[in-house]
Amino acid sequence: xxxxxxxxxxxxxxxxxSVKIECRSLDFQATTMFWYRQFxxxxxMLMATSNEGSKATYEQGVEKDKFLINHASLTLSTxxxxxxxxxxxxxxxxxxxxxxxxxxxxxxxxxxxLTVT
Amino acid sequence: xxxxxxxxxxxxxxxxxAVTLDCTYDTSDPSYGLFWYKQPSSGEMIFLIYQxxxxxxxxxxxxxxxxxxxxxxxxxxxxxxxxxxxxxxxxCAMRGxxxxxxxxxxxxxxxxxx
Numbered sequence: 252x253x254x255x256x257x258x259x260x261x262x263x264x265x266x267x268x269s270v271k272i273e274c275r276s277l278d279f280q281a282t283t284m285f286w287y288r289q290f291x292x293x294x295x296m297l298m299a300t301s302n303e304g305s306k307a308t309y310e311q312g313v314e315k316d317k318f319l320i321n322h323a324s325l326t327l328s329t330x331x332x333x334x335x336x337x338x339x340x341x342x343x344x345x346x347x348x349x350x351x352x353x354x355x356x357x358x359x360x361x362x363x364x365l366t367v368t
Numbered sequence: 369x370x371x372x373x374x375x376x377x378x379x380x381x382x383x384x385x386a387v388t389l390d391c392t393y394d395t396s397d398p399s400y401g402l403f404w405y406k407q408p409s410s411g412e413m414i415f416l417i418y419q420x421x422x423x424x425x426x427x428x429x430x431x432x433x434x435x436x437x438x439x440x441x442x443x444x445x446x447x448x449x450x451x452x453x454x455x456x457x458x459x460c461a462m463r464g465x466x467x468x469x470x471x472x473x474x475x476x477x478x479x480x481x482x
Contacts, residue, residue, distance in 0.1 A: 283468055285469065285470075294473065295459070295472045297470070300469060346413070348468065354420065355463075356403075356415060357415075358415060359412060359413035359415075361411060362413075
């Protein structure tokens with residue numbers, strides 16, 4: 252149980268185009284999903300917290316107009332990188348929160364590697 | 369604010385030996401949760417173990433155990449009988465009271481040598 256998928260697993264796009272990444276909880280409903288960004292050999296940096304049916308809460312320094320997050324259902328959240336540039340190349344990971352054993356646990360998707368040329 | 373510190377950028381261990389990965393944390397919250405995740409080269413984050421700040425006993429999950437020393441604010445991960453498949457990045461993370469988000473440490477790259 253508690254499986255989270257991401258699509259695509261990797262994507263290459265040209266500078267100036269937009270890319271959409273999907274995050275799905277496959278066997279549970281997640282009222283809250285999180286989007287992280289990870290540069291090579293670095294830790295995960297939280298970009299935003301996404302609650303179903305409401306606007307995402309962005310971390311300081313994350314441009315909400317550039318990284319559009321939509322959480323339209325309890326099993327799907329999307330991250331759209333608008334007008335992508337080479338500096339947006341990174342590993343993007345989502346997670347979904349589930350109540351397990353009396354505590355909220357985050358289960359992560361497999362990640363999406365974005366390369367902007 | 370919460371902060372997680374992992375002081376070991378890399379660890380090299382012989383197969384079948386036990387290994388301890390260090391994690392210290394800083395928080396003023398009376399209640400918090402501590403997590404360890406494994407990230408293999410493929411990139412996915414695998415949940416390993418959880419320790420609540422009010423848990424009386426140290427958490428254990430198979431070969432993983434968490435050495436929780438509250439007074440020292442440390443939550444070290446112990447892997448017993450290490451295997452080649454344990455080679456990966458390991459992240460310690462924390463969630464404060466009432467908070468949703470996790471704060472991650474910088475990670476430790478563990479390499480198991482045959």
